[in-house]
Amino acid sequence: MKWLQIHITVDQAQVDFAETLFLSLGAVSVTLDDAENQELLEPLPGETPLWNKVIVTGIFQQTDEEPVDAVLLTQFLENQIPNAPIRSAELEDQVWERAWMDYYEPIEISNKFWIVPEWLEPPEADAVNIKLDPGLAFGTGNHASTFLCLQWLGQTNLKDKIVIDYGCGSGILGVAALLLGAKKVYATDIDPQAVLATKQNAELNGVLDRLFVGLPEEFNSEFKNQQADVLVANILAAPLMALAPEFAKLLKPAGEFALAGVIDEQVADVSEVYQEFFDILNIEKREENWCRISGQRQVN
CATH class of the missing domain: 3.40.50.150 (Vaccinia Virus protein VP39)
Known part of the structure; x- marks a missing residue:
């Protein structure tokens, strides 16, 4: 099985909207990463601070029966969040839990x-x-x-x-x-x-x-x-x-x-x-x- 990964770089205020878009399009997971190497102070328990510029990544499951069209997804995201840099890549299947543990x-x-x-x-x-x-x-x-x-x-x-x-x-x-x-x-x-x-x-x-x-x-x-x-x-x-x-x-x-x-x-x-x-x-x-x-x- 393969996976399609789409990254969109947005301002902090657009993060919730980008997450919602990915989930509504069928993303199986959404992650957030720093786009500008901005240092964050250690948060208080219960706090979740965000960077000023954030890379929001959606991962979509690819199967022969239900292929995902990266071009259509990218065009849709461009229309919803204009001027936000977008890139996509295919990922080979792996044991994601193991990959996290290997970190x-x-x-x-x-x-x-x-x-x-x-x-x-x-x-x-x-x-x-x-x-x-x-x-x-x-x-x-x-x-x-x-x-x-x-x-x-x-x-x-x-x-x-x-x-x-x-x-x-x-x-x-x-x-x-x-x-x-x-x-x-x-x-x-x-x-x-x-x-x-x-x-x-x-x-x-x-x-x-x-x-x-x-x-x-x-x-x-x-x-x-x-x-x-x-x-x-x-x-x-x-x-x-x-x-x-x-x-x-x-x-x-x-x-x-x-x-x-x-x-x-x-x-x-x-x-x-x-x-x-x-x-x-x-x-x-x-x-x-x-x-x-x-x-x-x-x-x-």
Whole structure:
């Protein structure tokens, strides 16, 4: 079986219309890609930001009994969205699920510390290996801010510590903390899908019995009258700044913290807010713009 692939490049405001057109014409799938190498900031859970220029791709099934006329489809799209660049190509049949899985490879965070897609064998069987399903929620370790948090966890003494993973996404940071020796992890996220993903990835790694995960109101109820030894939050600068007083309450005096999802230009503003409650000990940068701020809660 063959497949016809048609790409149309549109402005952000035209994306929904282009998707609807493809689906109405019988496309079996529609995907979106960046048309201009525009960098997007890591989204908040539940957000789906788009590029200014987007390549919308429709895939159509080709059979001898029901051939798809690429010329007619292209002409129709040109009439509906004038001046939008369009191109088409034929694809040979393949196992699409396998092709998607082949995109992922193990990621080495540090010596003897790896993220491994669940269908692959760990490169080092005796290392700390986080098994992960990348398709459930944001946070695979590929993004610089996630990598920075994992790197920090790998350098931090977590043995028998109570850890908070605030804005847990896929749960990768909380799972990593448990595999690295934490006694208990309390994770929270505003996205119910992230809560589900965290539970599933914790179960996949055999640490579900030492993890609590819930929406913020559930987390607040469960963690009431406690303080953590370690807090990690990989979200964005604005919510991080708003949460600084809350994080100070959640963390023990001299407790360690790491913040990520912050770009270079935001470090000074975030640090200024946190210096009221915390001692900033280190700022680490990765891939030019993404930064991690870490330190300790003040004792007095």
